Amino acid sequence: MREIIISELTQAMHEIARSFARFLPRLAVMLVIVIVGWVIAYSLRAALRSILRLLRFDRLSEHAGATELLQKAALPSSSELLSRFVFWVAWLGFILVGISFLGIVGVQEHISGFFGFLPRLFAAMFLFFFGLMASSFFSRAALLAAVNADLPSPRLISSTIRVLIVILVASMTFEELGLAEHTVLVAFAIVFGALMLGLALAFGLGGRDLARRFLERRFVHAEKDEREDELSPL
Amino acid sequence: MAEESILTDDFLRELMNVGEVDILVGVPTFNDARTVGQVVQAIRAGLLKYFPRQRAVIINADGGSKDETQELVRAASISDLQHGSNLPALRTLHCISTRYSGPPQGGNALHTIFAAGDLLRASACAVVAADSTSIEPEWLDRLLRPVTRDNFDLITPLYRRHKFDGLLVRNLVYPMSRAIYARQIREPYASEFAFSGRLNTHFLSAESPQYGESGNEFNLLVAAISGGFRIAQAFLGDKTRLDQPPSDLVQAMRQTVAPLFGSLERNFPYWSNDGQPQPIPAIGPVPELNLEPLRINRKRLFQMFTHGVSELRPVFEVILSPTTYAELQRAAAKSEDQFSFKDELWVRTVYEFAASHHKEVINRDHIIQALAPLYRGRAYTFLVENRDASSEQVEENVEGLCRTFERLKPYLLDMWERK
Numbered sequence: 001m002r003e004i005i006i007s008e009l010t011q012a013m014h015e016i017a018r019s020f021a022r023f024l025p026r027l028a029v030m031l032v033i034v035i036v037g038w039v040i041a042y043s044l045r046a047a048l049r050s051i052l053r054l055l056r057f058d059r060l061s062e063h064a065g066a067t068e069l070l071q072k073a074a075l076p077s078s079s080e081l082l083s084r085f086v087f088w089v090a091w092l093g094f095i096l097v098g099i100s101f102l103g104i105v106g107v108q109e110h111i112s113g114f115f116g117f118l119p120r121l122f123a124a125m126f127l128f129f130f131g132l133m134a135s136s137f138f139s140r141a142a143l144l145a146a147v148n149a150d151l152p153s154p155r156l157i158s159s160t161i162r163v164l165i166v167i168l169v170a171s172m173t174f175e176e177l178g179l180a181e182h183t184v185l186v187a188f189a190i191v192f193g194a195l196m197l198g199l200a201l202a203f204g205l206g207g208r209d210l211a212r213r214f215l216e217r218r219f220v221h222a223e224k225d226e227r228e229d230e231l232s233p234l
Numbered sequence: 235m236a237e238e239s240i241l242t243d244d245f246l247r248e249l250m251n252v253g254e255v256d257i258l259v260g261v262p263t264f265n266d267a268r269t270v271g272q273v274v275q276a277i278r279a280g281l282l283k284y285f286p287r288q289r290a291v292i293i294n295a296d297g298g299s300k301d302e303t304q305e306l307v308r309a310a311s312i313s314d315l316q317h318g319s320n321l322p323a324l325r326t327l328h329c330i331s332t333r334y335s336g337p338p339q340g341g342n343a344l345h346t347i348f349a350a351g352d353l354l355r356a357s358a359c360a361v362v363a364a365d366s367t368s369i370e371p372e373w374l375d376r377l378l379r380p381v382t383r384d385n386f387d388l389i390t391p392l393y394r395r396h397k398f399d400g401l402l403v404r405n406l407v408y409p410m411s412r413a414i415y416a417r418q419i420r421e422p423y424a425s426e427f428a429f430s431g432r433l434n435t436h437f438l439s440a441e442s443p444q445y446g447e448s449g450n451e452f453n454l455l456v457a458a459i460s461g462g463f464r465i466a467q468a469f470l471g472d473k474t475r476l477d478q479p480p481s482d483l484v485q486a487m488r489q490t491v492a493p494l495f496g497s498l499e500r501n502f503p504y505w506s507n508d509g510q511p512q513p514i515p516a517i518g519p520v521p522e523l524n525l526e527p528l529r530i531n532r533k534r535l536f537q538m539f540t541h542g543v544s545e546l547r548p549v550f551e552v553i554l555s556p557t558t559y560a561e562l563q564r565a566a567a568k569s570e571d572q573f574s575f576k577d578e579l580w581v582r583t584v585y586e587f588a589a590s591h592h593k594e595v596i597n598r599d600h601i602i603q604a605l606a607p608l609y610r611g612r613a614y615t616f617l618v619e620n621r622d623a624s625s626e627q628v629e630e631n632v633e634g635l636c637r638t639f640e641r642l643k644p645y646l647l648d649m650w651e652r653k
Contacts, residue, residue: 063596137597140549144603147542148484150534154545 023102030098037094045087052079066132089118124176131169135162152214160199167191240349245332249353252328256288257281257378258356260347264297264338266364267306273364274310278327280374285382286324291354294331295346297338303364304331340489344450351434358382359434361451363425368474376468377428380517387463388455389428390421392516393473397523397620397628398530401613402483404632406584407490411452413639414498414646415459416509419467422452423490426470429454433463449493456497460504469518483606492602495591498650506647511640523625535614536573540566542607549604553590558582562608575608575615577638583608585642589649 052058061067061078075081096111139162146154171188241249259277263270274292281290294307311329334346344361351359358381362369380386403423411422437457458465498505543550543566550559561579584605591601620628 059595140596140600143546144549144600147538147545148603148606150538150541 026102029101033098033101034091034095037091037098041087041090041094044090045083048086049079049083052082057082060133061129063133063136066129089121093118120176120178124173127176128169128173131165131172135165135169138162138165160195164192164195240335240345241353242332242335245330245346245350246353248330248332249350252291252330252354254289255291255328255354255356256358257285257290257382258347258351258354258359259290259292259374260344260350260359260361261292261294261307261364262297262340262343262347262361263294263299263303263307263364264343265299265301265303267299267301267303269367270294270303270364271306271310273362273366273369274307274329276369276371277362277374278311278329280371281327283371284375285378288382289325291328291330291356293347293350294329295334295343296331297343298333304333307331339448341448341450344454348434348438348450348454351431352438355431356434357431358428359431360428361426366426366473368472369426370471373426373470376470376518377426380466380468381428381430384466385430385464386466387430387433388458388465389468389517390419390424390455390465390514391426391473392420392467392469392518392521394469394471394521395473395523396526397623397625398617401616402486402490402609405580405612405616405635406609407494409581409632409636409639410584410588411494412511412636413643414505415456415501416511417459417465418511418513419455419465421467422455422494423449424451427451427454429458430463433458433461436461436463448489449496452490452493453497456501460501466515466517469516469521483609484603487602487606487609488599491605492598495588495598495602498588499592502650506650523628530617532614532617533570535610535617536570539575539607539611539614542610546604546607549596549600552595553601553604554583554586558586566611573611573614574618575612577635578642580612580615581635581638581642582645584639585646586649588646589652592650 057079058067058077061070066078070076070078070081076084093115096114100108100111139158142161143154143158146157151157167188171184174184259281261270261273261277266273274294277292281288281292292311294304296304296307307329308331311327332346334342336342347359347361358378360374360377362373377389377391380389403421407422408420412418433454437454440457455465457463543562550562554562558579562583565573565575565579587601587605590596591598595601616631620631623631
């Protein structure tokens with residue numbers, strides 16, 4: 001009996017030693033991959049930072065209104081943030097590749113899922129950034145047009161356009177990421193509908209007098225104004 | 235090489251039938267049926283009276299009129315003349331009407347006329363606006379004679395204007411272009427002008443194309459200045475139009491200020507050098523200003539200025555320096571009686587806009603649009619300051635503004651080169 005126990009224990013010890021001997025090279029390979037991955041990710045970050053600086057990405061981001069958002073959240077500049085993001089994504093990718101070498105059962109599937117998710121993540125980021133740019137451009141265009149047309153509350157018009165575009169872009173981004181698609185869709189519909197209803201009520205009831213004055217000025221007194229304004233800019 | 239590619243095949247065939255000419259007169263049109271007949275008749279009369287021995291052609295470049303403008307041009311080119319009955323026709327006077335490709339913009343029409351002039355090897359060309367109801371046959375002589383006889387390369391017009399007419403030109407375009415290019419051209423955006431074949435070829439064969447959708451007349455002027463061509467100004471008379479002038483200020487700024495700012499980009503090596511302002515010879519009498527009283531809504535200009543300064547804060551913070559914007563805010567906070575948009579502040583504002591346009595801090599068209607409310611403030615000050623001013627006093631005030639633009643030119647250079 002005693003001999004059997006000793007034999008089993010010895011066999012188990014041998015098994016552990018064999019497993020450890022099999023695992024050790026894999027661990028070494030993983031460590032090498034992680035270290036090489038870090039070097040590559042770091043180089044990638046440095047290269048991307050230089051390219052973005054060359055392309056004046058921060059200015060583009062300023063135009064898009066992204067810089068303002070980042071400053072409010074006490075985050076670094078857009079180019080720095082994007083460089084860091086690429087660094088972490090690249091390094092995480094290498095770490096996961098390294099982990100896959102360890103041969104742990106069930107991990108492989110999650111790793112494939114991560115790499116499958118990357119294109120969608122980048123597409124979502126692209127969508128969000130250019131969506132912000134579009135919202136900034138169109139809200140500024142609306143502001144300028146409203147001021148030059150002497151419309152009341154130009155900033156309200158401009159902000160409304162910005163908010164609408166940002167909501168639309170955010171919902172598209174979430175849909176691209178596959179995060180709570182139905183919830184986001186319903187939330188978007190509710191917010192958009194509520195905003196439109198609110199605007200309709202505000203303009204129809206709350207801003208009744210304002211609307212009347214505005215319409216009168218546009219259609220009843222416009223002719224008089226034009227007659228008075230006989231100046232030619234050219 | 236001529237720009238045949240922008241000319242349609244039919245138009246090319248018609249030009250080839252005409253052959254080489256000495257004089258080409260271009261008439262850009264777009265829905266000008268009410269006036270174009272009268273203008274073409276005046277051009278024909280002018281050519282037959284003053285240039286009977288020259289081979290001449292009238293080219294109508296139309297933007298796709300829906301009111302039979304082209305048919306009226308063709309009819310006017312063969313009808314009896316109203317401006318004189320005994321004019322001898324020593325040469326065939328050709329008249330071609332063509333529909334240019336692209337949207338109906340003045341720049342495309344001028345480009346077509348320039349290309350046709352180059353192809354026909356015209357030694358002198360003129361452009362006449364289709365809505366110039368005050369045109370006389372003598373205009374052709376005053377515009378074209380200095381080119382054909384005195385070897386001038388560009389003739390810009392001088393008109394007798396009301397003292398409050400052309401405020402954008404008086405307060406921005408003329409003083410700034412004079413300070414930048416050191417030439418005293420009173421009508422940098424002329425609707426009537428003449429030019430030599432030499433200048434036309436030079437303009438069209440430039441390495442980087444200088445023609446665009448608008449402002450081609452100004453680009454031709456800049457090409458003449460930077461190329462060292464001979465320029466003169468000719469007095470034409472009163473400038474009246476059938477309709478009220480365009481009241482869309484933003485559109486007017488897009489057509490004038492945007493090409494002016496754009497030209498700074500292309501011609502930086504030329505204008506960045508010091509150059510003393512050079513007077514341009516004027517042919518004919520010096521025009522006096524029309525001082526008839528006008529009913530003007532100044533209050534609305536002031537309100538739109540103050541409204542613009544407060545509402546466009548996020549835009550101005552990007553375009554203007556903090557000092558200039560703070561000064562503008564202080565000025566806008568004053569009451570209508572006390573408000574004055576001083577020359578120096580106006581010039582610094584315009585120069586900062588030009589530098590921001592160069593650096594493209596935001597979309598360039600947005601920069602031009604943002605200048606409109608500030609211009610309204612300046613126009614208000616001009617109207618108040620010159621309400622009871624005589625012709626000489628108005629000229630003195632404009633001259634003072636020009637000198638401020640010239641004095642502050644180093645400020646523009648500094649802003650231009652600053653990162």
